[in-house]
Amino acid sequence: MEILVCVKRVPDTSENEIELNAAGNDIERDELVYSINEPDNYAVEEALQIRDRVGGNVTVVTVGSEDDEEVLRRQLAMGANQAFLLYDEAFEGSDGRGIATILKEFVLKGHYDLILTGVQADDGAAQVGGMLAAMLDYPFASLVNSIEVDSSKLRIGREIEGGNREISEIDLPCVLSIQTGINEPRYVGMRGIRQVASVPIATFGTGELNVDEALVGAGAAKVKRVDYFVPVLGKSAEILSGSREANAEKVLELIAAKGGLK
Amino acid sequence: MVGIYSPALLSDWLVPGKSLFLAIHIIGIVLFAYIVARRLVPLYRAQADPRFDQPLARLKNVGKYWFGQWKHPRYPFAGVMHILIFAGFLLLATRAFTLLIVGVSPNFVMPGLSGKTGHLYNVVTDYAATVVFLCMVVAVVRRVVFKPARFGKSHTADAVFLLGLIAVLMLADSFFAASEAAGRARIDESMQLAFLSLPWLLRVGFSSTSLAALWVINVTAYLVHAVTFYFLLCYRPFGIQFHVETSLFSVYFAKLERGTVKPVRWDVPEDHLDQVKSFGVKKFEDFTWKQILDFYSCADCGRCADKCPANAAGRPLAPRFLTIKARDYAFEHYPVFGKANNSNPLVGTIYSEDEIWSCTTCGACEEECPLLVEYIDKIVDLRRGLIDSGTVPQSLQKPLKALESRGNPYGKMEKKRADWTRTAEFQQDCTVKVLDQKTHADVLYFVDSVTSYDNRMQSVARATSRILSKTGTDFGVLGPTEADSGHEVRRFGEEMLFQALRDHNVEAIQNAGVKRIVTSDPHAYNALKHDYRDLPPVEHISQVIAKELKAGSIQLGPREVDGKFYTYHDPCYLGRHNQVYEDPRTVLDAIPGLKRVEMKRSRDRSFCCGGGGLMLFYEPKEEQRMGVLRVRMAADAGANVIVTACPFCMTNIEDAIKVGGLEGQMSVIDLAELVDQCMVVPVREAEHEIAAVGD
Numbered sequence: 001m002e003i004l005v006c007v008k009r010v011p012d013t014s015e016n017e018i019e020l021n022a023a024g025n026d027i028e029r030d031e032l033v034y035s036i037n038e039p040d041n042y043a044v045e046e047a048l049q050i051r052d053r054v055g056g057n058v059t060v061v062t063v064g065s066e067d068d069e070e071v072l073r074r075q076l077a078m079g080a081n082q083a084f085l086l087y088d089e090a091f092e093g094s095d096g097r098g099i100a101t102i103l104k105e106f107v108l109k110g111h112y113d114l115i116l117t118g119v120q121a122d123d124g125a126a127q128v129g130g131m132l133a134a135m136l137d138y139p140f141a142s143l144v145n146s147i148e149v150d151s152s153k154l155r156i157g158r159e160i161e162g163g164n165r166e167i168s169e170i171d172l173p174c175v176l177s178i179q180t181g182i183n184e185p186r187y188v189g190m191r192g193i194r195q196v197a198s199v200p201i202a203t204f205g206t207g208e209l210n211v212d213e214a215l216v217g218a219g220a221a222k223v224k225r226v227d228y229f230v231p232v233l234g235k236s237a238e239i240l241s242g243s244r245e246a247n248a249e250k251v252l253e254l255i256a257a258k259g260g261l262k
Numbered sequence: 263m264v265g266i267y268s269p270a271l272l273s274d275w276l277v278p279g280k281s282l283f284l285a286i287h288i289i290g291i292v293l294f295a296y297i298v299a300r301r302l303v304p305l306y307r308a309q310a311d312p313r314f315d316q317p318l319a320r321l322k323n324v325g326k327y328w329f330g331q332w333k334h335p336r337y338p339f340a341g342v343m344h345i346l347i348f349a350g351f352l353l354l355a356t357r358a359f360t361l362l363i364v365g366v367s368p369n370f371v372m373p374g375l376s377g378k379t380g381h382l383y384n385v386v387t388d389y390a391a392t393v394v395f396l397c398m399v400v401a402v403v404r405r406v407v408f409k410p411a412r413f414g415k416s417h418t419a420d421a422v423f424l425l426g427l428i429a430v431l432m433l434a435d436s437f438f439a440a441s442e443a444a445g446r447a448r449i450d451e452s453m454q455l456a457f458l459s460l461p462w463l464l465r466v467g468f469s470s471t472s473l474a475a476l477w478v479i480n481v482t483a484y485l486v487h488a489v490t491f492y493f494l495l496c497y498r499p500f501g502i503q504f505h506v507e508t509s510l511f512s513v514y515f516a517k518l519e520r521g522t523v524k525p526v527r528w529d530v531p532e533d534h535l536d537q538v539k540s541f542g543v544k545k546f547e548d549f550t551w552k553q554i555l556d557f558y559s560c561a562d563c564g565r566c567a568d569k570c571p572a573n574a575a576g577r578p579l580a581p582r583f584l585t586i587k588a589r590d591y592a593f594e595h596y597p598v599f600g601k602a603n604n605s606n607p608l609v610g611t612i613y614s615e616d617e618i619w620s621c622t623t624c625g626a627c628e629e630e631c632p633l634l635v636e637y638i639d640k641i642v643d644l645r646r647g648l649i650d651s652g653t654v655p656q657s658l659q660k661p662l663k664a665l666e667s668r669g670n671p672y673g674k675m676e677k678k679r680a681d682w683t684r685t686a687e688f689q690q691d692c693t694v695k696v697l698d699q700k701t702h703a704d705v706l707y708f709v710d711s712v713t714s715y716d717n718r719m720q721s722v723a724r725a726t727s728r729i730l731s732k733t734g735t736d737f738g739v740l741g742p743t744e745a746d747s748g749h750e751v752r753r754f755g756e757e758m759l760f761q762a763l764r765d766h767n768v769e770a771i772q773n774a775g776v777k778r779i780v781t782s783d784p785h786a787y788n789a790l791k792h793d794y795r796d797l798p799p800v801e802h803i804s805q806v807i808a809k810e811l812k813a814g815s816i817q818l819g820p821r822e823v824d825g826k827f828y829t830y831h832d833p834c835y836l837g838r839h840n841q842v843y844e845d846p847r848t849v850l851d852a853i854p855g856l857k858r859v860e861m862k863r864s865r866d867r868s869f870c871c872g873g874g875g876l877m878l879f880y881e882p883k884e885e886q887r888m889g890v891l892r893v894r895m896a897a898d899a900g901a902n903v904i905v906t907a908c909p910f911c912m913t914n915i916e917d918a919i920k921v922g923g924l925e926g927q928m929s930v931i932d933l934a935e936l937v938d939q940c941m942v943v944p945v946r947e948a949e950h951e952i953a954a955v956g957d
Contacts (some may be wrong), residue, residue, distance in 0.1 A: 014663050015673030031675065033667040078652070186652030187659050188757035190666065194536060 001056035001149065003047040004112040005080070006132070007040040007104055009071040010122040025228055037069045037169055040120025043178035046147060047116055047186040048079045052147050056113075057081040063091060063099050072201050077192035078185075088205030093218025098126075100131035101167040101216055105209040107136060114154070115175045118164060119143055126177070133175035141170055279481070281489060284367030290492030297499045298380075298507075300598045303703040304554050311550035313515040320514045323634070328513040333632040336564060340410075340894030343397050344632075345643045347428075350394035350655060351506070354435075358491060361435065361459050365484060381454065388439065388456035395432035412564035414844045417502065424494075424503050428430060428604040430492045432460070437483035440464030445476040475773035500593065502562040509633050512559035516634035521792040522841040524639045526757055542556045542646025546591055550639070556635045557589040566627035566637065568819070571870040572620045579620035581627035581637045581667035587612040609648060616726040616883050619655060622873030622952060623753045624834040638753070645755025648663065658754065661879045665721075666759055669745030669766070670711040671876060679709075680741035682720035683727070692724070692731045695738030697774035705730065705737040706776040708800075710786040711746045712874075712909045718916070725938035726782040726803050732941060733810045738781070743770040749789035749835075750799050750875025764794055780806055782934055784835035784908045785874050791840070802836055803934050804907045808845035811852050817943040820854040828858045830933075831892065831915065833908035845908050846933050847956055853940050861899040869895060871918070874910030889918025891927055907933040 008214050011018065011027070013037040036044075047058045060075040060083045062068050069095045072083035090190075094102065107115065111160075115133075120126030121141065126142075133140030146157035150169075156167050156176065207212060214220060220228055240247040313320075321880055326332045331348055334341035347873040356372055375383050402412065402425050402495045439461040443453040447465075447711075455462040468476060498504050505512075528550065530538055543549055560582070567580035569571045591612050595603040602696050609615055621641045628637055648654060654662070661671035669676060683694040695701055707726060713719040730737045748763035771779070781787045789798040810816040830850055836842045843865045863869045872888040873880075893915060896904050904915055916929040 012663075012667070012673065015662060015668050017675060031677070033673075035663065035667070185659075187649060187654035187662070188652065189649050189662075189756055190762060191536075191541065192652075193652065194758070209916055 001050060001054050001113045001117065002059070002111055002115045003050060003056060004059045004060055004061060004067070004107065005040070005044045005047050005075075006115065006117045006128065007044065007071060007075060007211060008065060008118070008121045009068045010037045010124075011033050013122055020228060020230060023082050023149060023179045025225065026102055027228070034067070035075065036073070036074060037118050037121045037124075037180055039120065041118075041135075041185050042182050043116040043118050044075050044078060045183045046178055048186075049183060050147065050149060059063050059084065059110070059112070061086060061103070063087075063102050065067055073199075074188050074238070075197055076196040076199055076201075077188045083201050085201055085203045086205070086209065088201050088207075088215050089214050090206050093221060094216045095129055095221035095223040097222065098125040098216040098220055100128045101184045102209065103128065103132050104135040105211045106174070106204065109204075109209065113172045115173070117175070117177050119177045129175055129177040132139070136173075136175070139170050139174040140176070141168060141174065142177040143179045144176045145182045147176070147182075151207055158160075164245075169218070264706040265530050266518075273330070278400075280366055283362075283484075286488050287362060287366065290488075290495060293493045294492070294499075295950050297598050300553060301499050301558065301597065302506075304365075304592055305551040305600060306546045308549050309527060311524075311552040312553055316518060319518055320516075321520075323516055324510065324514050326635055327516075327632070328332040328510055331632070332631065338629065340563070340691055343401060345395050350390040350397070353387055353390040354381070354394070357391075357435070361438070361484075362488060362491065364898075364937055367486060367663075374444075374717075384654035385454070385456040388436075388461050391432045392456075392460040395429055395436070398432065400428035401425050402429075408502050412568040413562075413690045414564065417562055420501050424497075424501065427490060427494050429499075429832060431487060431494065434483045434487035434490060436460040436464055436927055438487060439479060440468060441471075441480040441483060444471065445473060445480065448473050448476075472801065476855070487697045495623060499558075501599075502560070503651065505559045505561045505633060508555060508559040509561075510554055512552075512633050512635070513573060516641070516762070517636050519792070520841070521788050521835070523642050523752055523793070527897065532761065540647075540890035541757065542648070543640070543643040544607050544609075544647040544651065545596065545783055547605055547848065548587070548610060548643070549588075553636070553640055553643075554588075554592065555593060556633075556640075559633050560585040562586060563632070565630040566593035566635070569626040569630045569867065571624060571626060571872075571888045571891070572622065572882075572884075573650050574891055575882075576889045577616070577620040577882050578614060579617045581816075584613070584617070584637065584640065584719060585635060600901065603711050608928060609644065609653070613644065615655070616655060617646065618648060619658075620882055620884075622834070622870045622877055624870035624873070626834075626867070626870065629838055630661065642753055642755055645753075646757060647753040647755075649757075657879050657881045658876055659875055662751070662756055662759065664753075665746055665748075665751060665763065670715060671762065671879065672715050674715050677846070679714045679744055680739055680870065681725050682714060683739070687726075692728050694727050696741035697738040697776070698740075698743065699773050701738065703738040703777050704777050706771060706779045706782040706787050707737050707739050707788060708747070708771075708779050709739055709744065710781065710783045710909075712775035712782055712878075716909070716913070719912065722782050722909055722932045722934055724914070725934040726780075727940070728938050729803065729807060729810075729816070729934060733806075733815050738774070738776075740767075740770050743773075747783075747786040747789040748791075749785040749793065750877065752789075752793060754800065755793045759792070764789075774885055782907075782909070783934070784833045787911065788835040788839055790955070800909065802840075802842060802845075804836070804846040804849060807841060807849050807933070807937050809956050811849060813834050816937070817942050818853045818937065818940040821856050821936075821940055826857070826901045826903050827901045828856055828905055829861055829896050829899055830858065830864070831861070831871065831904050831906040831911055832865055833872075833906060833911050834870050835866065835905055836853045837868050838866055845942070846905070849933060849937060853936070859901050860899070860900045861870045861895045863895060869909045871906075873914075874908065876889075878910065878913065887914070887918055887921060889914040890922040893918045893922050897924065897928060902928055904928065905933055905936060908931060 011032045021028045033069050044060060051058050058080045061074055062072060063086045069085060072085060076083050091102055117129035127207050129180045130140055139157055144156045144160050145159055148155040154170050154172065156168050156170055162164050166189055190200055238248055330347045334344050360372045402422055405421055424620060440456060443455050446453045453467055466544060496504055509722035524540055527538055528537055541736050547731060560583065564582050567582040570581055571580040595605060609618060618641060621636045625638060665671050668674060680696055695703055697703055697706065707730060709723050713723045745763045745766045748760040751763060752760035776798055778798050780803055782803045784802060787800060787802045790797055807816060830844060830846055869892050870888055871892050906915065907911055912930055912932055919925055919928050
C-alpha cells in the first residue's frame with residue numbers, strides 16, 4: 001500500500017514558554033524549539049505499521065520552508081521511505097485551503113492509496129485533511145483511532161462522545177485524520193537522525209507542482225489571523241484551601257454535583 | 263592407600279580393574295572436554311571485551327573474592343557454609359585426583375604427599391570430607407525444610423540433586439578409606455584415620471566385617487566415587503554448579519572500574535560509532551563473552567534479587583532471573599548435542615520491556631554478588647538495543663526529546679537555568695557568578711538539571727552556594743551553557759544523546775577555565791568523574807564540607823534538637839558507586855547535639871529510593887514505591903529526619919513520606935541544607951574581615 005502522511009512542524013508546547021510578541025499578533029518565536037505536530041507523529045507511526053503488515057511505501061510531506069526539513073528527517077529516521085518538502089515563495093501565507101490546494105497537487109503527482117493527516121495541529125484548525133479529501137473527491141474520516149486493512153477497504157474505528165467506539169468501512173483511496181493514542185510511536189534517537197542526515201529530500205515548488213498561484217499564498221488567503229491573546233483567568237475557577245481531607249471531600253462533592261459520579 | 267590393597271588390582275570382575283577405571287577416566291575426561299568446548303561456542307561468537315589488562319589487580323581480585331570468599335559472610339549462615347564447602351573442595355581436590363589415579367596405578371603417591379606430610383594431609387582431608395558431607399546435609403535440610411525466601415521455588419530439585427551428588431562423593435570417599443583401613447588392620451598393616459571423622463566412624467562400623475566383604479565395599483566405593491566424580495564433572499555445565507569451574511575466570515576477568523558504563527562496542531572507537539549497524543544487545547550474540555561467562559557462573563544464590571530494590575517493590579525485575587533466563591537461552595540455543603539455533607530478539611521472548619526499564623542502576627545486586635557478576639552494563643546494553651529499535655516507553659520519549667532540544671528533561675528554557683540565583687533574599691547574602699569565556703572562577707559549581715529547575719531542589723543549589731561562598735571559595739556556575747550531565751541518558755541507553763550532552767558540557771567547562779568542580783548531585787558527580795574525560799578534579803559537596811570542617815573553615819552550631827533522630831540515607835551514586843560513606847556521616851556527627859541512628863540497610867547495602875534522572879519520568883509497574891519502603895526502614899530505625907545528599911533521593915523520599923502517610927512524623931533534608939542552616943560565623947570570613955580592617 002502506498003501511504004502518504006501530511007505532517008507539520010510546530011512549536012513544541014511542552015518545551016517552550018509561549019509568549020505574545022510585542023505587536024500582539026503572533027507568539028514570540030525567538031528561542032522556540034520545534035518538533036513534529038504530535039498527532040502527525042501518530043499518523044506516521046500508523047502508516048509505518050500498516051506498511052510493515054501489508055507492504056508498500058510510506059511518503060512524508062510537508063508544506064513549509066527549509067527549517068521544516070528537520071521534521072521530515074526525523075520521520076525518515078522513524079522509517080518513512082521518502083520525504084518531500086513543498087516550498088515556494090508563492091506558498092507563503094497560505095490559509096488552510098491554500099495548504100490543501102498545494103497538497104492536492106502533490107497527491108496528483110503520485111499514486112497514493114491512503115492519505116493520513118494528524119487530527120489537528122497544535123497551532124492549527126483541523127481543516128486541511130477534510131479540504132484535501134474534498135478537493136481530491138476522496139472519502140474522508142476524521143478522529144480515527146484504529147485501522148484494519150481489508151483488501152481494497154479499511155475498517156476504521158473512532159471514539160465517539162461518551163467513550164463508545166464506532167467501526168466504519170471506508171473505500172480506498174481515502175483521507176483519514178488520525179487521533180493520538182492510536183498506537184505508541186517509536187522513539188527516534190540521535191543516532192537514527194544522523195543516519196539519515198545525508199538522505200536527499202526533494203523540494204517541490206510551483207515548477208514541479210501544477211499549483212494555480214491565484215489559489216495559494218497570502219493573497220489568496222480568505223482566513224486571516226487578526227488577533228492573538230492570552231485569555232484572562234476566568235472567575236469560575238475555585239481554589240480549595242482547606243486541609244487535604246476536607247479538600248478531597250469537597251472535590252468529591254463538586255464532581256458528584258456536576259454528575260461526574262454515577 | 264598404597265600396597266596390595268588397591269582397586270587397580272581388581273581381577274575377579276568382567277574386566278581387570280585397571281582397564282575398567284582407565285576407561286571411566288577416558289570417557290569422563292573426553293566428555294567433559296567436549297561439553298566445555300560446546301559451552302565455549304557462544305563465547306567465541308560474542309562481542310569483544312578486552313579484559314586481559316592489569317593482571318595484578320585481577321589476581322588481587324582472585325585472592326580476595328575467589329580464594330578469600332570475601333563477599334560470602336555478608337550472608338552469615340550461607341556464607342560460612344559456602345566457605346567450609348569451598349575450603350573442603352580445595353583441600354580434597356588433590357585427594358580426589360590421587361584416588362582417581364590409584365585406580366590405574368596402584369602405587370601412585372601425589373608428589374610432595376609422602377611420609378609425614380602425606381599423613382597430615384590425610385588427616386586434614388578426612389575431616390574436610392566429613393565437614394563437606396555435613397554441610398550437604400545441612401544445605402539439603404535448609405532447602406527442603408526451611409526454604410529461605412531468596413531461593414524461590416524454581417530450582418530446588420536441581421539444587422538438592424547436586425547437593426546429594428556431592429554428599430555421595432564424600433560418602434564414597436569415606437567408605438573407600440574406611441574399608442581400606444579396616445582391611446589393612448586385618449593383615450596387620452596400620453592406616454590411621456582422623457579421630458571422629460566420617461571414615462573413622464565407618465571403620466568402627468566395619469570392625470566385624472569379613473575381609474572379603476571389605477574388599478567388595480572397597481571396590482564398590484571406589485567405583486561409585488569415580489562414576490559420581492565424572493558424572494558431576496560432566497553434569498555441572500548444565501546447571502548452577504558450573505560456577506565450580508567458571509568462577510575463577512569470572513572473578514579474574516571481573517570489571518575493575520566502578521561507576522562506569524561499558525562502551526557500545528569495546529572494539530569500535532567513539533568516532534566510528536556511526537558505522538556500527540546495530541547498537542546494544544538485541545540478540546544473544548550481542549552480549550560480550552564476559553557477559554556470557556557471567557551467565558554460566560551465576561550460582562543462582564538469589565542474593566542479588568534479595569537486595570534488589572526493584573524486586574522488593576514488586577517491579578518485574580530480579581537480577582537473578584536476568585541471568586538465569588539468559589543461561590537457559592544459551593543452553594537451549596547452543597545445545598551440547600546438536601546444532602546451534604538461530605537467535606531471536608531477547609526482549610519480547612525471554613525478557614520483557616518493563617523488566618529492562620525497571621532497573622535504577624543502583625548497584626545493590628553487583629555489590630552483593632559473591633562472583634562479581636555484572637548487571638548494570640547488561641541492562642544498559644539491553645536498553646541501547648531497545649532505544650536503537652525505537653522501543654521506548656512514551657513516558658520517556660518526551661524528556662529525551664527535551665534533553666535533545668533544550669539540554670534538560672523538562673523542556674525548560676536554557677536561559678532560565680540560573681534563575682535560582684536571582685531570588686531577592688538569596689542575592690542579599692550570596693552572589694553567584696555565571697561563568698563564560700570572560701568571567702572566570704577557581705571552582706565550578708555544576709548544578710545539573712533537577713537542581714537548576716525544580717523549585718524544591720533550587721533550595722539545595724542555594725544552600726550549596728552559600729556554603730561555598732562562606733568558605734571563601736571563588737566559584738561560579740555555567741548557567742545557560744550548562745546542559746544536563748547526561749548521567750541517566752547514558753544509563754537509559756541513549757548513548758549518542760549522552761555524548762552530545764557530554765561534549766557540550768566539556769567545552770563549556772573548559773571555556774570557564776576552572777581548577778576544580780563541585781556538585782551537589784551524586785549523579786552529576788558520577789558522570790563528571792567517570793563518564794567524562796579531561797576535566798579538572800570533581801568533588802561532591804559532602805566531601806568539600808568534610809574537608810572544610812577538618813580545616814576549621816566551617817563551624818557548625820547546635821541543631822535545635824527537640825527529640826529528633828537523624829538517619830543518613832546513602833545515595834547509590836555517592837555511596838556504592840563512589841565509596842563516599844564516611845564524609846557525610848562525619849559532617850552530621852560534627853553538628854553538636856545531633857542524634858544519629860543507622861538504618862539496617864546503609865552504606866554499601868543502602869536501599870535505592872527509586873532512582874534519579876529519567877527514572878523520575880518512567881512509570882513502572884510496581885506494587886509499591888521503593889521510596890515508601892525506604893522511609894519505613896528509616897522509621898524502623900527510630901529516625902524521624904532522613905538526611906540525604908542527592909536531589910533525586912530528596913524528591914523520591916519527600917513523595918514517599920506523603921504517599922506513605924508519614925507527613926508530620928518524618929521529614930527529609932539535604933545535607934547541604936542542614937549544614938547551611940547550622941553554619942555559624944566561619945573562621946575564614948572573620949579572618950578576612952580582620953584583614954580588611956587592617957588594610
